[in-house]
Amino acid sequence: DIQMTQSPSTLSASVGDRVTITCRASQSISTWLAWYQQKPGEAPQLLIYQASSLASGVPSRFSGSGSGTEFSLTISSLQPDDFATYYCQQYNSYSITFGQGTRLEIK
Amino acid sequence: EVQLVESGGGLVQPGGSLRLSCAASGFTFSDYEMNWVRQAPGKGLEWVSYISSGGSTIKYAESVKGRFTISRDNAKNSLYLQMNSLGAEDTAIYYCARAPIPVAGTFDYWGQGTLVSVSS
Numbered sequence: 417d418i419q420m421t422q423s424p425s426t427l428s429a430s431v432g433d434r435v436t437i438t439c440r441a442s443q444s445i446s447t448w449l450a451w452y453q454q455k456p457g458e459a460p461q462l463l464i465y466q467a468s469s470l471a472s473g474v475p476s477r478f479s480g481s482g483s484g485t486e487f488s489l490t491i492s493s494l495q496p497d498d499f500a501t502y503y504c505q506q507y508n509s510y511s512i513t514f515g516q517g518t519r520l521e522i523k
Numbered sequence: 524e525v526q527l528v529e530s531g532g533g534l535v536q537p538g539g540s541l542r543l544s545c546a547a548s549g550f551t552f553s554d555y556e557m558n559w560v561r562q563a564p565g566k567g568l569e570w571v572s573y574i575s576s577g578g579s580t581i582k583y584a585e586s587v588k589g590r591f592t593i594s595r596d597n598a599k600n601s602l603y604l605q606m607n608s609l610g611a612e613d614t615a616i617y618y619c620a621r622a623p624i625p626v627a628g629t630f631d632y633w634g635q636g637t638l639v640s641v642s643s
Contacts, residue, residue, distance in 0.1 A: 459633035507628025
């Protein structure tokens with residue numbers, strides 16, 4: 417299976433900050449990468465697919481980049497609603513795998 | 524409005540079986556590939572199984588292969604997961620998730636999840 421490693425595991429930031437979360441794949445996955453946001457007690461929500469395409473209804477402050485093995489999710493100006501856990505996911509192959517998650521908390 | 528509603532979770536003893544269901548509405552179910560994804564308490568997400576829109580192609584995570592069976596009934600707009608030989612490691616919230624067209628491999632709608640607890 418392709419291993420997905422996110423960093424950092426926890427990120428403390430303030431409203432208005434620009435933050436970046438990194439995801440590394442154990443082998444090349446081209447741009448077959450998605451990002452999800454999950455809030456406590458809720459199902460995940462798709463934010464980004466194909467590494468950089470914004471899912472429907474997702475605010476433009478979210479952006480994704482990368483290809484091959486290195487990817488990033490950037491939130492340009494943190495809003496109170498953005499404090500949550502974020503997961504990357506590869507779909508280069510079925511077996512799909514997720515990163516371990518990055519918890520974004522209020523500083 | 525797209526809705527996915529899981530049911531069938533509960534407490535089961537190790538070695539036991541359980542069948543999960545997912546009722547879909549608000550879209551043409553037979554057009555979409557579907558998946559099950561699980562999340563152990565306080566842990567991350569784990570993809571479990573995939574089924575193509577017509578049911579002819581099925582895939583499983585290694586951790587459940589040979590024990591779990593995914594199926595669907597397009598006439599009933601329903602997705603299922605038959606889980607046998609359950610162990611403590613299968614304790615999790617189980618979500619059904621739709622794969623969008625044409626970007627199969629991601630999950631654009633999720634149910635609220637159903638909790639499966641395996642314990643004696």
